[in-house]
Amino acid sequence: MQPFHRPGDTPVHRLPAQVKIVTALVFVLCVVATRRTEFLAFGLYFAVLAGVWTVARIPPVWLAKRALIETPFVILALALPFVAGGPTVDVLGVAVSEQGTLAGWNILAKGTLGVLVSLTLAATTSPRDLIVGLQRLRVPAMVITIATLMLRYLEVIAAEARRMRTARICRGHDPRFLWQVGATARGIGTLFVRSYERGERVHLAMVSRGWAGAMPDDPRPVGRSAWLLGLVPAAVAAAVLVGVSL
Incomplete structure (x- = not known):
């Protein structure tokens, strides 16, 4: 959604x-x-x-x-x-x-x-139509690729962050305490690494399925x-x- x-x-x-x-x-x-x-x-x-x-x-x-x-x-x-x-x-x-x-x-x-x-x-x-609209306006392909990945996986990364936060709280972490800011910072670093790795896997899967940097478009x-x-x-x-x- x-x-x-x-x-x-x-x-x-x-x-x-x-x-x-x-x-x-x-x-x-x-x-x-x-x-x-x-x-x-x-x-x-x-x-x-x-x-x-x-x-x-x-x-x-x-x-x-x-x-x-x-x-x-x-x-x-x-x-x-x-x-x-x-x-x-x-x-x-x-x-x-x-x-x-x-x-x-x-x-x-x-x-x-x-x-x-x-x-x-x-x-x-819709997000897909926005990408197609930018594509029709001749926006550079690299920008289109970045925007496509961002729109598709922004919610996935947010869900991953919520799961990591829930796991920390279940283990006694309380983000309200100042002395636990280190754990929060390490969690952000871990989220970045996981997101980067997932992005590489997603891009490889897209290329394997024929992704050429452009969304399918109606030529009319x-x-x-x-x-x-x-x-x-x-x-x-x-x-x-x-x-x-x-």
Whole structure:
């Protein structure tokens, strides 16, 4: 089971993977290129994403739970107004740095939108389709191979780590104790060695079965209508960026 993929039969799910990858890339570039003081623009970007979620039938709660991955950056953004220097302004009776507040807002807005775009792409595109989409976009074969192995065996390595942790606890190991950090470090080293060895065996098995660095693909070209429909969010984001830049 893939934690970031949400199977469905919606217009967004049915779009070719390469179209969604290009759209996500253009959308993120527009967000990054927007000045941090253009607050309305960030609201419009979020509205576009909300429209995509509605069409793809992705519940906001499902996205919110997985967006917690950016918590460290949120903490940094919230701390900047209090630790940065420069001129200060009063917010609810508290003096905060003006530059720090803008910098924190910049990290929070752009980081959150970037994470949400990535989650939307992952939710509507299976891992295999993502690999095929990158392949159709002429991404180097070595990158395709690395991404294929990573997506296929990330859960296997995580399961191995959980089994090793359970075995250590059954033998009296308690990761809460500071003096047992050495055992934890050795466990991480063992996991790395096991993962490396398993990766070599898997790659050898793939080559023995005819793996040539490319996923089987459908040779049929993507129609113009699919590109026009899929690039609508990117076109709207580009229009917003141009509008606020004038």
